[in-house]
Amino acid sequence: MYHVSIQKPIILTGDRTTGPLHLGHYVGSLKNRVRMQDTHRQFLLLADMQALTDHAHDPEKVRRNVFEIALDYLAIGIDPEKSTICVQSGLPALAELTMLYLNFVTVARLERNPTIKDEIRMRGFGRDIPAGFLCYPVAQAADITAFKATVVPVGEDQAPLIEQTNEIVRRINTQIGRSVLVEAEAVIPRVGRLPGIDGKAKMSKSQGNAILLSAGPQDIRQAVRQMYTDPNHLRASDPGTIEGNVVFTYLDAFDEDEAAIAALKAQYRRGGLGDMAVKQRLEAVLQELLAPIRERRAAYARDLDYVRDVLREGTRTARDVTDATLQDVRAGLRLFQLDQGRRVHQPPELTP
CATH class of the missing domain: 1.10.240.10 (Tyrosyl-Transfer RNA Synthetase)
Structure with missing residues (x-):
């Protein structure tokens, strides 16, 4: 009798490191993450680089909240033996994939993305849009495709980002001539956004209407x-x-x-x-x-050394996965490579 290995579907989810998590996050996604870590290979990305797209004026806040969100993950039941918790800035392949993908996307397409249009209006950027913020959908596409995730839980307002990711996947695969990247499915939770306690907007710490975990x-x-x-x-x-x-x-x-x-x-x-x-x-x-x-x-x-070890080990595991995808894309696009071997990167130094 032969043993058949069934590969779990890959799920990518995570949070920008701009503040600790609250009940809106819990009902919208965290409960499902705990459940899905038993049925999926789950990567949780602490998106500190994406947090800088509109918090570049306060990098200390972004750095500090890497640990705050990691604490929230562990507290609600995320098991590092089942889920990989990783830090975005410790995965250099993501930045290189973003640069590659930007050559397959127009500025006009980015500006038409409904999610980005709404966020620009909400933040009052006008035409003073940080370039990193405008390119957010491309960076997210790099995140998703680097892990070859087939499932991405998002709110309904975030679904256009997954649509744009899949557009990039199709363009890259067409350019290469075969399917190197995989398309992802947006999974929208049954419960929508939880309103803030004031009833006027979504729950948000910055609006003072949230209940933190x-x-x-x-x-x-x-x-x-x-x-x-x-x-x-x-x-x-x-x-x-x-x-x-x-x-x-x-x-x-x-x-x-x-x-x-x-x-x-x-x-x-x-x-x-x-x-x-x-x-x-x-x-x-x-x-x-x-x-x-x-x-x-x-x-x-009280045991931040353990939390640091979880982040370091998770980031190391994620780096192996994302580096492999980058090498597949580079080889498929026939880009010049001095070193045909796998590159080795040291994990970031993590301090609370």
Whole structure:
């Protein structure tokens, strides 16, 4: 009887290192990452180079948050034995692939990318767009293709980036004359973006409307009490509106007792249920969810040598994978090479 080796599909995901993670990240992607590390070969990229595209004025913030996000990953259950956590700036093949791919993309195409257009408008760049920011889709294409990822979890607003990645894949493969790179599928989570506690925008630390995964009990309590509900629900006896009510949005996302939540919604709609009672239930749910995450995070923070080793080893593994892809592309494009052997790069020095 022959043993058949079944290769797991490759998934690439990660975060820009601009700040610690919050509940929006958890419900949107982190839960799925923990689950998918058992079914996929998963790479988690700490995208510090991409973070510089709009944080070049504060590189210390970008560097510091490499460790902050790594702590969040470990605290929510990412297992370094199952998932490879790596640092983008420690993978020089990504930069070289980006330079190669830029020759197959026009500025007009980059400016038409809906994701980039929205981000430029949101940040108020006007025509003063950092070149690195405009080229973000190409850098992301380099990330995805370097790992030969076939699955990339993204929000719905990020799907155009995967479409552009696949355009680049097809152009490179056409130029080479065979399939060296693989196309990726955008996987959009069932739960969309989690609104901020103010109900006015997506959850974001920079907007002051987020609940961090590391939030303490008092921070959670205060955030829940500030949450936007129904401005017309002045008394408990008044009928209330569920749609747009942030407290119920969060209960739908985090409370696993669907029958109980349905009963609460019915009571709120007909009147007889106060906002404070609903908020107290949500607070209890969030306290229970975040307490063990916070405790594990604190434990890892006391052993940064371990975290550093995880990042160093993960980056070393990722470097082997991404260097191999770069060599395949260079050979396929018949680029001049002085050294036909594999290049050896030292891992970056990681300091908290």
